[in-house]
Amino acid sequence: MKQFRFNSYVRSHLKNEIFFLITLVCILQAAIIGFVTWRIYARQLFDREKENLIQLLNVVNQDLDSRIEAVNSIALDIVISSEIKSNLNKENSLEVGRAKNIVNSILSKKFLSASNVLVDLSIIDMRNNTYSTRATYLLPSDFHLQDTDVFKIAETYNGALCWLDSNSIIDRYGGDSIFHSNHMEGLRAAALIKDYTQGQILGLLMVSLKEDSFSAIDYSNSKLKSVNMYMVSPTTRTILPVAGSSSTLNRDIASRIDTTKERDTIIMPDSDKTLVSYVKNTAMGWTLVSTIASANIARSFSYIIRTLIATIILSICSSILISWLSASLMMSGIDDLSKTMKLVEQGNFDVQINSKRRDELGSLSRVFDQMVHNIKGLIDKTYKQQLLTQEAEFKALQAQINPHFLYNTLDMINWRLLANGQDEISRSIVELGMILQYSMSAKAVVSLQEELQNVENYLALRKSNRDPDFLYSISQEGGEHVQLPKLTLQPLVENAILHGFGQRHSGNELNVRAFPVTGHNYRIEIMDNGVGMDDVMLREALAGKPEQNEKVDPPKMHIGIKNVDERIKHRYGSSFGISITSHYGFGTTVSILVPEDGTKPTNLESWQ
Helix, strand or coil: CHHHHHHHHHHHHHHHHHHHHHHHHHHHHHHHHHHHHHHHHHHHHHHHHHHHHHHHHHHHHHHHHHHHHHHHHHHHHHHCCHHHHHCCCCCCHHHHHHHHHHHHHHHHHHHHHCCCCEEEEEEEECCCCEEECCCCCCCCCCCCHHHCHHHHHHHCCCCCCEEECCCHHHHHHCCCCHHHCHHHHCCEEEEEEEECCCCEEEEEEEEEECCCCCCCCCCCCHHHHHCEEEEECCCCCCEEEECCCCCCCCHHHHHHCCCCCCEEEEECCCCCCEEEEEEECCCCCCEEEEEEECCHHHHHCHHHHHHHHHHHHHHHHHHHHHHHHHHHHHCCCHHHHHHHHHHHHCCCCCCCCCCCCCCHHHHHHHHHHHHHHHHHHHHHHCHHHHHHHHHHHHHHHHHHHHHHHHHHHHHHHHHHHHHCCCHHHHHHHHHHHHHHHHHHCCCCEEEHHHHHHHHHHHHHHHHHHCCCCEEEEEEECCCCCCEEECCCCHHHHHHHHHHHCCCCCCCEEEEEEEEEECCCEEEEEEEECCCCCCHHHHHHHHHCCCCCCCCCHHHHHHHHHHHHHHHHHHHHCCCCEEEEEEECCCEEEEEEEEECCCCCCCCCHHHC
């Protein structure tokens, strides 16, 4: 009775699977037909709306070109004005006062010619003298124009006017009056003033436009009333309304805009089926975006949706009948196979089906019989030994899976970053992978070239964080046969960055030099211009014993130096290892002495 119930369960379960499979195939077929139909109709509607939007975009873009070119022309007149150039960078207060009268007068004339869109025209020269039509700048004594992000961006345009997401100079030093008004939340632009005859930069021109410079555009075309238009910066951080658009561009739409393309059209998968078309404005470098909610798309699809639903229902009904008949036909001959499989499952390998059928089930039964016979032989002869071998291989695989998983994960992240244009972060991922691979390698002793390459990867990765910011150089003379314990140099370089530079965020320099010295010895020096150490700190660092009042990080520094020193002495003897010279407030030099050919030299004069 129990066996009968088992066979009935097998037959019922298999019949359900066949039923489900055929039903699924029919549903997929209906879905494919519906999808193809929808795509054809959607393409037609898309092309029609796309053509309308492109026509509107071209008209608006031409008008914007003329308005932006007017501002570009004003900026060009200023940056090439010889009178302005001759009055910049004056030194004494009398000359500066005269220069301001002249320059401000020229700027005011240019401002009045376009006061309907301009808010301010300002110039800051390389001596931090400021000239403006309406603003007053409060520059600190340590202000350096060439260090600002605005200057660096303008420098890449070589005198042409560049349009900015924001202006950090205005935001930080623009005073408390005009730059905090609502008008100053509009467009910002900047251009370098250069003396091209001498190749010298004289100052920076900053242009501020009203927020509604483009929103006041008006057209008689009635179609424009249902369209919203915006100017989007290359980074998509700044979005300004155009042609009377009252709403704000949805951030989901902004994230889908590829500002590197000249033009494109997309349909957003939102409830309104928003159609988005955009074109790059060549005069400004920003992207003109138009959006329209195509509500009629859903209404146009109502008939198609009803037809698709009816087709799917008919397919499901047909699939139920077909699958039931097919399952019933395939059940014949399953009982013997399921019964024998149950006996094998219980450990009886002496059973055979011996089917006489000539169809696929007969072939399956004969294959099963042969398989049971082979399994029985394997158990008697080799199966137990294979289990032991597999267990050993599995343990070996377990020892490798973590690093392999880590490398594969980093490789996947790297390719995704490259696909999204994140080249700098991609390089950091590659460098991190090389450092991890080097650290996890089985080699205990490596060549000098391998150590320096690991240091190069570490410094490149560390420098990309810019905290702290530093410059570094690595040089090597000879040393092709120098051998070092793995990870000898990285802890010392890390100490120089973390503890040598302290909390200083700029002006930091790190030099790694490797060169031969007399007596067949080889020296590696790690030099920084950091805070340095006094005599007490030097003794503690070499002894590996931190002072009692030190916090967590300095003890780690001492232990790291002591650890590297002991590893070198253990390999080459007590005559070799680390020495440190430091002047408090001026920097530290850590020197490592090792044999040049991997053996102990006899002449240690160079170390004295």
